[in-house]
Amino acid sequence: MDSVPVSRDDIDALAQALDAGTLPATELLRSLVAAIREVSGDEESVTVNVEVVGSLQETFDAAFTPDPSPGGPASGTQVHVTVHKIGR
Amino acid sequence: MRTVLVTMPFMGLDRPSIQLGLLKAIGEEHGFAVRTLHANLDFAARIGADYYRTLADRRGPPVGDWLFSVAAFGAQAPDPDGRLLDEFAGELSFLAGTWPEARDRLLRTREHDVPALLDSLVDSQMWDDVRVVGFSCTFQQNTASFALARRLKQRYPHLVTVFGGANFDGEMGLELVRSVESIDLAVTGEADASFPRLLRALATGADPATVPGVSRRAGDRLVSAAPEPPDGDLDDLPAPDYSEYFERAERLNLLPRAAHREVWLPFESARGCWWGAKHHCTFCGLNGTAMRFRAKSPQRVLDEMAILARRYGSFRFEAVDNILDMRYLKELFPAIADSASDYQIFYEAKANLTRAQLRVLARGGVTHLQPGLESLSSNVLRLMDKGVRAAQNVNLLRWARYYGIDVAWSILWGFPGETAEDYAEQTAAASHLIHLQPPEDSGRIWLERFSPLYTEPERFGLLRCEPECSYRYVYPGEVDLDRIAYFFDYEVDGALPESTYEPLRRALAAWTDAWRSGPQPALTYWSVPGFLRIHDGRYPERAGTYTFEGPLADIYLACTDRPATAAAVRDRLRLGQPVGFVEEVFDEFQRRGLMFRDDKLAVALALPAVAGR
Numbered sequence: 001m002d003s004v005p006v007s008r009d010d011i012d013a014l015a016q017a018l019d020a021g022t023l024p025a026t027e028l029l030r031s032l033v034a035a036i037r038e039v040s041g042d043e044e045s046v047t048v049n050v051e052v053v054g055s056l057q058e059t060f061d062a063a064f065t066p067d068p069s070p071g072g073p074a075s076g077t078q079v080h081v082t083v084h085k086i087g088r
Numbered sequence: 089m090r091t092v093l094v095t096m097p098f099m100g101l102d103r104p105s106i107q108l109g110l111l112k113a114i115g116e117e118h119g120f121a122v123r124t125l126h127a128n129l130d131f132a133a134r135i136g137a138d139y140y141r142t143l144a145d146r147r148g149p150p151v152g153d154w155l156f157s158v159a160a161f162g163a164q165a166p167d168p169d170g171r172l173l174d175e176f177a178g179e180l181s182f183l184a185g186t187w188p189e190a191r192d193r194l195l196r197t198r199e200h201d202v203p204a205l206l207d208s209l210v211d212s213q214m215w216d217d218v219r220v221v222g223f224s225c226t227f228q229q230n231t232a233s234f235a236l237a238r239r240l241k242q243r244y245p246h247l248v249t250v251f252g253g254a255n256f257d258g259e260m261g262l263e264l265v266r267s268v269e270s271i272d273l274a275v276t277g278e279a280d281a282s283f284p285r286l287l288r289a290l291a292t293g294a295d296p297a298t299v300p301g302v303s304r305r306a307g308d309r310l311v312s313a314a315p316e317p318p319d320g321d322l323d324d325l326p327a328p329d330y331s332e333y334f335e336r337a338e339r340l341n342l343l344p345r346a347a348h349r350e351v352w353l354p355f356e357s358a359r360g361c362w363w364g365a366k367h368h369c370t371f372c373g374l375n376g377t378a379m380r381f382r383a384k385s386p387q388r389v390l391d392e393m394a395i396l397a398r399r400y401g402s403f404r405f406e407a408v409d410n411i412l413d414m415r416y417l418k419e420l421f422p423a424i425a426d427s428a429s430d431y432q433i434f435y436e437a438k439a440n441l442t443r444a445q446l447r448v449l450a451r452g453g454v455t456h457l458q459p460g461l462e463s464l465s466s467n468v469l470r471l472m473d474k475g476v477r478a479a480q481n482v483n484l485l486r487w488a489r490y491y492g493i494d495v496a497w498s499i500l501w502g503f504p505g506e507t508a509e510d511y512a513e514q515t516a517a518a519s520h521l522i523h524l525q526p527p528e529d530s531g532r533i534w535l536e537r538f539s540p541l542y543t544e545p546e547r548f549g550l551l552r553c554e555p556e557c558s559y560r561y562v563y564p565g566e567v568d569l570d571r572i573a574y575f576f577d578y579e580v581d582g583a584l585p586e587s588t589y590e591p592l593r594r595a596l597a598a599w600t601d602a603w604r605s606g607p608q609p610a611l612t613y614w615s616v617p618g619f620l621r622i623h624d625g626r627y628p629e630r631a632g633t634y635t636f637e638g639p640l641a642d643i644y645l646a647c648t649d650r651p652a653t654a655a656a657v658r659d660r661l662r663l664g665q666p667v668g669f670v671e672e673v674f675d676e677f678q679r680r681g682l683m684f685r686d687d688k689l690a691v692a693l694a695l696p697a698v699a700g701r
Contacts, residue, residue: 038666056676059640064680066632067625 007045011036089291091115091220094125096232098144098152101132101342106354106408107224107253109328111283117326118284120291124332125214127236131205133340135197142183144228147534149176149558152228155198157562159206159235160270164564170195172561202235210239220248220290222283225255227574230264231562237270248272248290252279255574257376258538263571265303266310267564277301277315278359278378280325318378322359323388327395334400352406352434353396357420358383361411363438367473369460370548371500373536373574374410383413386420393424393431404432412437417445421452429453436460439476443487443649450491459484461497461527464517465510466686471503473540479651479686482517482693485524490695495525499596501589502532504541504548504580511584511592518595520681520693522602523609523626530596532589535576542576549581602626611682612697615645622682622694634682639663643673644692647683651691 015033017023040046093112095105108124115122132140143152154172158165173180173191183190215221221240223233237249252275256264261276273296275282282301289296297304301315330353337343343351362381364372384392397403412435413420424431431453439459441449449457461481463469469476488495501511535541541548555573563569602609609626620641622634636644639661646657654670657663663670674690677683683690 035666039664056672060634060676060680063634063636063640064632065635066630 002050004048004050005045006036006048008040008043011040089120089219089287090217091120091122091222091287092125092214092218093122093222093224094127094233094236095224096229096236097128097131097140097156098228098232099126099128099226100144101128101137101140101337103352103354103406104328104330104333105224106328106356107226109330109333109354110325110356111222111224111279113326113329114280114284115287116329118287120284120287123214124329125209126333126336127205127209129333129336129340129342130209131201131232133342134205135201137342139184139193146182148179148182150228150562151180151194153231153562154558155194156202156231156235158198159202160231160238160268161234161564162238164566166564167561170198172558175561176558206235206239209236210243215240215244215247218244218247220250220287222250222252225251225253227255229253230255234268234270241270250275250286252276252283254376259571260537260574262303262310262312263568265305265312267567267572272304273297274303275301276303276312278318280318280320281316318359318380318382322356322382322384325356325384327392327399328354328356330396330400348401349403351400351402352404353400353402354406354408355389355392355396356384356408357389357416358407358409358411358413362413363411363475367475368540369474370472370503370540371533371536373538373542376538381411381413383409383415386416386423389416389420390423390427393429397429397431403430406434407436410436417448421448421454424453425451432456434458439474439484440480441484441487443483443490446484446487446491446493450493454493456494456496457488458496461485461495462500464499464514464521465506467510468501468503468506471505472500477651477686477689479684479689479691482521482524482684482686483651483691485521486691486693486695489524490699497525497527499527499530499592500533501530501592502580502583504550504582506584508584508588511588515592515595517684518592518599520626520684522599523611523693523695526599526603527596530593535578537574537576541578550578551581552577552579554578611694613644613648613692613694614697615641617645618642620644623697624680624682624694626681634680639665640673643670644677644682644694647674647690648692648694648696651686651689653688654690655688657690 011033014029018026018029018033023029036046036048093108095108099105105126108126112122112124149172154167158168173194177187180190181187221237223237225233233251240247241249249271250273251264251271256274256276258276261274265271265274273286275286279301282299285299286296286302289299296302297311298313300313303310303312334343334348338345358381360379360381361375364375365379365381368379393405432455433453434456435454436458439461441459460474461484462472462474464478464481466478469478485495499514535553541550542553545553553576555569556575556577559569559573563572611622611624611626613620613622618638618641620636624634625631642661643657646652646660654667654674658665658667658670674683674685678685678690682693684693
């Protein structure tokens with residue numbers, strides 16, 4: 001897992017660059033910007049943790065123990081980005 | 089001046105009539121000699137209790153009224169040949185045996201048992217010193233009451249017949265007085281005050297039609313005094329007198345003395361509907377002219393239950409109220425629990441009861457509840473102006489099961505504005521709810537007089553509205569069916585085809601099968617903060633245990649007491665993840681049948697494995 005401090009200015013700059021159309025993978029980056037902004041709110045800076053986690057479906061499958069016999073298909077992994085506020 | 093109050097078929101036979109019991113007690117309080125006659129019991133004893141129940145307890149074509157129509161109207165009766173039986177053969181298939189057998193039995197009942205009942209009632213010695221005979225009529229009691237009144241007036245011309253009850257509410261009562269010869273007087277509306285005043289008028293020779301709510305014929309016209317709005321204090325009413333019911337039922341071998349304790353004693357703690365006074369459920373025709381809510385004080389209810397339990401030896405009580413007074417949750421049921429009274433109580437209630445409130449009810453003796461759920465679709469509930477969401481309905485079913493409360497409920501359809509998706513969603517949800525009590529019944533709404541659907545046809549897009557067609561096999565042509573009908577046939581603009589409901593009907597049948605066959609399905613959980621195990625035993629072939637830790641466990645547990653939104657759960661748990669994450673967790677719980685989703689709301693479906701919390 002990687003932890004990256006990100007300031008509001010960084011996010012605003014990233015958003016402007018996206019609007020200018022100079023960056024690739026715009027859908028991915030817009031999604032990241034939106035997620036970080038949703039969580040950061042009025043905070044000046046946040047820490048973005050990037051981690052590889054199992055999908056929810058995989059987590060639920062793993063959480064289940066059948067009474068008579070094991071089973072249940074697993075699905076692929078996904079990259080899950082979590083954003084934590086920095087405490088003051 | 090003696091008075092006899094009569095309840096005729098097809099009142100249910102397993103409990104006394106509160107209408108009779110209360111009016112007898114009121115009459116005697118005012119110094120009049122009043123007796124009651126549960127003549128419905130005589131008919132049940134004559135035709136067999138099970139057959140009687142089959143006829144009395146079923147909604148559908150008015151076979152009960154049809155059975156007494158010839159006796160009530162003589163040559164004017166519209167269906168001496170029994171055409172109703174052929175026209176509605178499909179809807180009468182609930183009767184035992186082959187259709188020819190069932191048809192023959194109904195005709196035999198009409199031609200032999202009905203006259204024999206009336207003969208035996210009229211021939212009894214009880215009428216010699218009687219001046220007034222009162223009939224209480226609700227649903228299918230009209231023609232049986234008209235038939236006995238007709239016979240009595242032929243034998244005892246001095247008798248005055250008085251009719252009342254829900255079937256005489258509003259213009260129905262006025263039209264029946266106008267058109268039915270065996271009716272001398274009718275009381276419209278509540279009779280607590282008007283009944284003793286009417287008896288006083290008759291005793292003193294005054295015109296009874298000067299008493300508020302009383303009507304009589306005068307040649308071709310009606311003389312009546314408008315009913316007064318009900319404003320008395322219910323605490324002032326006496327406890328009902330059910331003595332004759334128990335004596336008669338025992339004498340007719342319908343109720344052994346040892347079984348008295350199994351009778352559900354009707355009691356009244358409130359009238360009207362506090363929800364209906366603000367938001368009248370669109371399909372509901374109850375409380376036609378008396379919606380205003382009034383309730384007895386908690387202490388008065390406690391006293392009355394104690395009186396009735398001691399007097400009749402039964403600890404089972406059936407509230408006739410249409411809606412629970414929420415004040416009782418704080419002042420009545422805790423007092424019953426504290427008194428250690430071994431009551432079993434039935435109540436009707438609004439469905440938005442919380443877990444804590446259901447616990448109070450259970451500890452206060454409520455074992456049976458009719459919460460008027462009506463649907464598991466919030467859109468349909470909105471269309472019927474129920475003031476409750478589907479998630480709340482499901483939550484009530486959950487905690488009612490946990491606290492051991494039997495729930496009587498139905499799923500209704502046919503509401504103007506509903507969509508096929510509303511029923512597809514309910515069909516999908518039903519398979520996850522089999523560990524909860526299924527509906528007793530399901531089907532299209534009946535159009536009832538006094539309901540908003542009836543009174544505001546343009547608002548709801550009703551294209552046609554006319555008296556339910558079976559009435560014409562019961563009442564003679566001179567009776568204006570538009571004015572006496574309670575049920576109506578109708579067509580709605582944009583109605584969904586019947587096939588829309590078939591998948592839901594099948595899903596509900598499967599739910600009922602799962603609930604009734606073998607051990608009841610279970611979905612239970614054990615938890616400590618941050619750790620959760622859910623055992624899913626609803627379908628044996630897929631049974632197993634989920635184990636969750638951390639946020640997943642906390643999110644689920646945050647939705648166990650009551651429905652919650654993802655945002656509320658995130659805020660309550662102070663989760664670092666966005667609302668979208670909680671929504672995704674909700675989705676996954678729902679996909680596995682562990683949660684019920686209702687737009688933004690989610691409610692856990694599992695119940696605590698440990699009882700009594």
